[in-house]
Amino acid sequence: MSGVNIKMLAEALQLAPSTVSRALNDSHEISEKTKKRVLAMADKMNYQPNPFARSLREHRSKTIAMIIPDLVNNFFSQVIEGVEEITQQFGYHLLVYHTHENVEREKEIVTHLLNGRVDGIMMSVSHQTKETEHLMRVYQKGIPLIFFDRICDSIPTTKFVTNGYESGYEATQHLIEQGCKRIAFLLLSKEISISQQRLRGYTDALKDNGLEKNEDLILMCGKDDHYNHQLIKEFLNGEHRPDGVLAAVEKLAITTYYVAGELKLNMPDDLRLVSFSNMKIADLLNPSLTTISQPTHEFGRQAASLLMNKLTKRNTPDFKDEIVVLPSKLDIRKSSK
Amino acid sequence: MSGVNIKMLAEALQLAPSTVSRALNDSHEISEKTKKRVLAMADKMNYQPNPFARSLREHRSKTIAMIIPDLVNNFFSQVIEGVEEITQQFGYHLLVYHTHENVEREKEIVTHLLNGRVDGIMMSVSHQTKETEHLMRVYQKGIPLIFFDRICDSIPTTKFVTNGYESGYEATQHLIEQGCKRIAFLLLSKEISISQQRLRGYTDALKDNGLEKNEDLILMCGKDDHYNHQLIKEFLNGEHRPDGVLAAVEKLAITTYYVAGELKLNMPDDLRLVSFSNMKIADLLNPSLTTISQPTHEFGRQAASLLMNKLTKRNTPDFKDEIVVLPSKLDIRKSSK
DNA sequence: ATTGAATACGAAATCGATTCCGTGATTAAA
DNA sequence: TTTAATCACGGAATCGATTTCGTATTCAAT
Known part of the structure; x- marks a missing residue:
């Protein structure tokens, strides 16, 4: 049914799970010889780490969410392309949600993402979203949040817009x-x-x-x-x-x-x-x-790059409360x- | 930092975590009175279940993946809209990956999804994908797999195409x-x-x-x-x-x-x-x-419905090895x- | 020879929710 | 009134990977 886990690997190698974990993560505490053995066996047994066990332990999902009003307008399709280009480079996963310009739907989606499912959110708010409480909650929870195109002024974070x-x-x-x-x-x-x-x-x-x-x-x-x-x-x-x-x-x-x-x-x-x-x-x-x-692709690339930088590098400062302008043509x- | 968990809820209620869990899941083993207390407190404390803990335990992620060649062609944008419409109804999450017509990229994506991150996959293969071993692995792992538009004949599952x-x-x-x-x-x-x-x-x-x-x-x-x-x-x-x-x-x-x-x-x-x-x-x-x-939206809706049905209803038979034709106009x- | 520090690894706790297995209390049946 | 069943809940194991403590060995320094 399910695949091999670290315990099975450990047994096959006559090692403790902790040792195997460290070897796989290239810890300095493990000898080169052992590391090689572990890597070889992991490869042989086709070991794939369980992402949920890891996320549970590490409190991060290597996933970001993109919340957009719609896709039929090819503006957002193109932005997604730009985003995906970047997230793939970092090995991050991309969840996509559509609000269909419905504020209630937007609230639901945003609220559901408060549980740690994603490490960051990029969004374009549904038309004249007046209520911003649900967005403020994301911000206060400390989830990195970036707006693009349809921004929400009252949240102190970086926003990407065009001129x-x-x-x-x-x-x-x-x-x-x-x-x-x-x-x-x-x-x-x-x-x-x-x-x-x-x-x-x-x-x-x-x-x-x-x-x-x-x-x-x-x-x-x-x-x-x-x-x-x-x-x-x-x-x-x-x-x-x-x-x-x-x-x-x-x-x-x-x-x-x-x-x-x-x-x-x-x-x-x-x-x-x-x-x-x-x-x-x-x-x-x-x-x-x-x-x-x-500049749709540029929108996606820049916003995603900023987010990826924040998520993958230590001690990155919080997003500046500023508006980045990408010129239209x-x-x-x-x-x- | 992180939110409240079930243990904190239990403590606040002077109950055991197991009881709280059962109450939240509306188990018959819990009295109505207790259920109400738990629900009220969960609401008050703004409890949000951790998706990773749940996925780890239940071996399912309530997430599906959509793998497509590209988005610039609005064909796939429209299909995604249809898919998202359905997945949202079922409370499922949608991960999107682009292969950019690159078979190697496709293999990487598919291989990464072998670890249980998604409960099902909908895909359109990158042009004349000759090698199908990576797709066969998904199939053999038992992960529900559906093809649409650009299908892979050699995998015995349901495929959606147009005439x-x-x-x-x-x-x-x-x-x-x-x-x-x-x-x-x-x-x-x-x-x-x-x-x-x-x-x-x-x-x-x-x-x-x-x-x-x-x-x-x-x-x-x-x-x-x-x-x-x-x-x-x-x-x-x-x-x-x-x-x-x-x-x-x-x-x-x-x-x-x-x-x-x-x-x-x-x-x-x-x-x-x-x-x-x-x-x-x-x-x-x-x-x-x-x-x-x-019929792009119909593509998305039908394929997603079939997948959702399989994932949410017990004892659903495996996908039939057939080709469903949706007529073009x-x-x-x-x-x- | 004794002490100190690396070195290389094992045992067990942990993340948070679910569930198997009990168990005391209440109710129904005999 | 005794026995059996049901109810309502608690304790602890579990999912799989990471990480905090240990600990046995080796090696260098005093």
Whole structure:
């Protein structure tokens, strides 16, 4: 049934379990000769240490958790790739949990991880998570915690974000330079926290270019695609329709494509579009989509590296309460040119 | 540092640890009154059972592993979503490992999972994994193992695949009906195992329609995008260029779009294209892409359900050595119409 | 020759939850 | 009223690896 354990190994070698354990862990207390014998026998008997016995004793699991809202948006898939690249190098295991933007689900997951199952947590909070008590408990328990993208400000730890403000500003500036006079901003009401900086960049760019800020041009969309479609359609069909659109999230840009098609609006002539997005085939859309893309793999790699460093090196100081900014990149394509 | 354990709980309640354990597990040997007291105190002291102690004792981890080649292809992201949906319902944890199409990496991962860390494994093998000894070891160890999409025939267990043959046939038939005479098939050399059925569907459809099979129309592409680009460009630029293309994987369809653009080939007039793909925005490509999409979430849900059933219900028979087929769906769009 | 320190290993406790085996008390059956 | 069964719980072993104490030997130093 189960495999060989250290006791069986010890018996086969006519040694005590303690000696075998030390030999396997390359302790200086064991002679080279014995070490070789043990290693050889362990190999021969195909010995695999029991991870739970070890974790129980050592109070660490060599496992970290990644808690994310969703995967369908390929942003997080790409981040995971980056994370996994690092954790594998360190021999750590990666548990993945989805909150599906549900705060209650997030609480459950986080609470379940309070029992030591993981040595560290990387997470992106579910939209406007107001309550932070469950996160504070993780922090106070001393479990290394890192936020990325959707961060929680009130927890004093390191957070990785992208430069939403600058990107929003840059994208808006670009649209203005292309001659847009009425630039709209599309965002998901659920994503306020992350979209807010993008929105500020947008409004500041307008202001700096002497364009009036117009609340009517800021369109709050919801979760339902069909509803958004109607909303955007009315918006783009109105008398005072915008000549430029900056979408805070990819899915709203997609909907804009559909609506533009229905309304026979020609992009970029009738409407210029820029979107925050990590789509790989922006080039292939009709017209190709100007995007602001985040350094997803870098997100994963840097956050995971910081965590791995903390977990594997002795006397590492606690994470600084700071926000690390990884710049996004504006790729201008035909939808805005 | 660490949390409260069952012994501390017992002390606070003036009970034996064994009694507390039984009360928490709702044993019939414990009176209702005591159970209530224990539950209340456990709640008050914020007791969280140690998962490693439990796993060590029970020889099960309530964790399963998902081993996949890659995530960038959103096929697997979507499957994971389906899996996670099920595992969460059962309170199971999900470990994710990527092989990056590297057989050696796959062996390492699989071998590491032989120690009981997971109760079950769901995997999609890295391309043409010829050696199956490492998989056989998992099977012989008695760890429930399920394959999906990229399966390993020689292991007698349940495998989930999609109907590549029928889809390949249907797509080819569709292209023929649209008037294509010279239909090409694009595949990745690394993906032979999975593309082979699609290829057979393609060739049979040609045969059944009285079209000659032409080896020159079957294009083996490689891993490098740039190389593929050149290859496809020469292919589509030749004198005997095809008037229809069936791409076995999405990335080759993407490259075809680029090449068609460069060569000023008009789709669908000069070239009709159909691709196996799970892209969500096929509608938005220029022209919109006709796809054969797999039921990804269903893949994840069904495979995970089968596994959960096996792990949580007593006396479940071993997985049958069978192949479950989940049909793909042809969505005809402008690239082929 | 005696003391001191390495050297190389063994015995047993430990991590925290579960469970086998008892055992005193209460209740039901004879 | 005696016997048997049931109830409700305690004690201790157990899962498998690590680690704290020991201890018997060897070797060098005084």
